[in-house]
Amino acid sequence: MTNRLKALALASLCATPLAAEPVKITLLGVGDVYAFDGDGKQGGFARLNAVARAERAANPNFLYLFDGDMLSPSLISGFDKGQNTVELTNLVPFDLAVPGNHDFDFGPENFAEKMKASKYPWAAINIEGIEGLGGVMVKEVAGVKIALIPVAQDTSPQVANTGALVFSPTVDTAIEAAKAARKEGADLVVGVVQTDVYNDLKLVHSRAFDVVLSGDDHQYGTSYDGVTAYVETSVDARHLSPVDLMVDVTEKDGKRVVKWTPSFRFIDTALVTPDPETQALVDGYKADLDAKLNVVIGKTETALDSRRNVVRGEESAMGNLIADAMRAAVGADVALMNGGGIRADRTYDAGVELTRRDILTELPFGNTVALTEIPGSQLLAALENAVSQVEKGSGRFAQVSGVSFVYDASAEPGKRVSEVMVGGAALEADKLYKVAVNNFILDGGDGYDALGGGRLINDTGAGVLVANAVMAYVEKAGTVAPAVEGRIKALGQ
Template sequence: MTTFPRRLAAALAGATALGAVALSPAAAETVKLTILGVGDVYAFAGDGHRGGFARMNAVAKAEKAANPNTLYVFDGDMLSPSLLSGFDKGENTIDLTNLVPFDIAVPGNHEFDFGPENFLQKMGASKYPWAAINITNADGTAVKGLGGVMMKEMAGLKIALIPVAQDTTPEVSSPGDLKFLPTVKTAIAAARKARGDGADLVIGVVQTDMSNDRKLIASHAFDVIMSGDDHLYSTYYDGITAYVETSMDARFLSPVDLTVDISEKDGKRKVKWTPDFRFIDTATVAPDPESQKMVEGFKTKLDKSLNVEVGVTEVPLDSRRNVVRSEESAMGDLIADAMRAATGADIAITNGGGIRADRTYDAGTKLTRRDILTELPFGNVTVVTQLPGSQVLAALENGVSQVEKGAGRFPQVSGLTMVYDPTAPAGARVASVKIGDADLDPDKLYTVATNDYMLGGGDGYTALGGGKVLVNAGNGKLMANEVMDYIAKTGKVTTKVSGRIKKVGQ
């Protein structure tokens, strides 16, 4: 998606919320509205250089102080995954955001990683409202405590906030029997209704991927969209809709200032606005003192048990998001090898989206418990099932079915090699699979080590179900512990990318 420079965005003609007419000086008013959106905030301290809740809270406080007409919105994902959330199920994120409450918060898919009951509990502990128009109970009734469209009066404007969650949440998280209506269709319908009900400005607060963002922008049903999920920073303006993809861990923030002209002529109210996108690199932001004090307390709790060395990597390791979700990675190989070694399974398959540190390690890096738990923060356990080769193939097809989207289902594997064609139709991309040195036999039974989330159908891995479960979640061990044990046995990591997953022609 094109990122427009701020100067260009400001120079473009203003979008009209309810049509544009010549201003009548006698009945005109100009106000400034600021919208600050954040999302995908996981690590309570950021990376130590930028991002994190203390810097995010500092920016929010500063924006509110500079302009009382500020909307502060959250577009999903903070309860999980993070190192600390593995212990407190996201309580730290609620404590920190309660210091500078949002005007509205939309639940992301990761809000349900610890189940719907945990989300409801954390929602109840929040000093701000959570809302999503497309989440209901299984019977279609409203979820207690979860709001819908929010109408706010601010600076003489009637503003509609349209909160929308990710409709793929049941595939990628654990929301129980909660029902998720289609993200795009539901959002556009609500935005148009709000406009018809007299909203001067319609603002989408959404957690969805960029392909859906494009559809929402193209609908021209929204004046402004604040979106999370992609972990990217981007701004865009087409003369009708202003858009911000709100980055990850509050590393880069973009408050949007709307200069809004309100006029009335012949008894008809008209609103015209122009956006100005500002860029804040939070590496330049001093942390909010109150928040930082809380952050330091969390650090102290973790440091004693986590700063324990488990081994040294003799090779470079890579867990960057774009790598583990699109190709074989040495970190993915290490994790899958540890799962297979711990269980004795024929093969191991784990989802790249479960590998979360988003970093590289140089050869010679000393790996600690903290490093491994940061890579695997969900608390998943290793399970073992017995499946025919046909189901193994179906699982691998699912794994590469959305590689072009950077989906978390991309497989990291051990004990097998595969070749696939990313240009072929989803479901028919895997060209060949070998288990060990032999071609995969569709009728042969194989033991498969995976994680409990995937065995339950997470990330679309329904093909892993239906087999004979040899080690269930109740008897499995934490993946992170098995990786630490695997490294500690020799005190070193020598795993290199070896061609386990290749594209046709490689």
């Protein structure tokens, strides 16, 4: 552990009087809150703020903790780069916030600007290069010393625009800091982390933490193995789980003895009355966006599906529509779109009208369409990358146009793809192909290093936005009918 980390972790761990009797301490963790109004009925900041206000009023021994991702992606963030989320959370400030990977989508300079505008502290012990970003925080609550271990996702440079920031390993750094805090006298050690469930399990199984509050997976879940209480904090504040810890601090043989038991509560925010002050801000944002975006651009004859598990794991009609539009926009042989860049997480019935709002909700990142020329060997490597983590639901899974292939998820990553066809002919390793991609994966995002080094045909800095390419494609057609047609086949399915 660095001297800086030790200092941040240990500075506040001083002697504290014993609690006179057991105390209830409430922890509320939340993360991955993108849509300012949720879906209009569940989630969103007005309902989240209502819950946080109520929890704080009910118990002064309350910690409100954010575990990553709010500045991006969302429909409105394409206009204000996440400023709306800062204004909304400043109404009910967090005790601590950890940056998620998507908080760097608009670059580290934008994150630093938004951090300074926040009325609460941001921290991550495994990021170097951001002035003012804090480290381990120790809070004394009702005589109980709580060490908050804030940790960001070390894969952020692969999926976001982190610039020159340096990320140390999520799991190793977190466990080292947790053990150090415990050694120096923390009564409770709480991990506030943004990382996937595989790393969450490593943190839980390390037995270094009393509580782990984690974001990133867009799921809700709780568990307790007798040592560590764990909450996966949902998405858009749809479901919340305050954790009540009954903590008893005593002294035995001259040593401080801490015992605690957790109680998980479940809150479906569809049943929560929005906070009025926050709702007033939300209504203003909605009115502004409605004027800009509720414009019909066309119709789909077929059903569309952009649910997270679909676009990150199989061919989808929405993915095909987007990839076809990208290929048409620049006259490419092939188009690849990373599933993690498709974000609306919804379905569309056949026959519905499509609006600007729909497309910009699906494609909120502001990426441009790039056209590069690469040999078939590099295209094959890119497809291998696309399915290299399909079992994890990774955002690198590709939606494609102009190409078809078969893959075997049981094979070793890098050796999964076969039967690649481009334009009805077998892929040739030495043949040059024009490939449309977004500028994020062209730059190596989501592990697409194989796309680099080709002949760049168009200027990505002035390229058409992916969202604009899709809107133009739908408007020109008037009616589209994308369908799942066997572009991507998994063995065994």
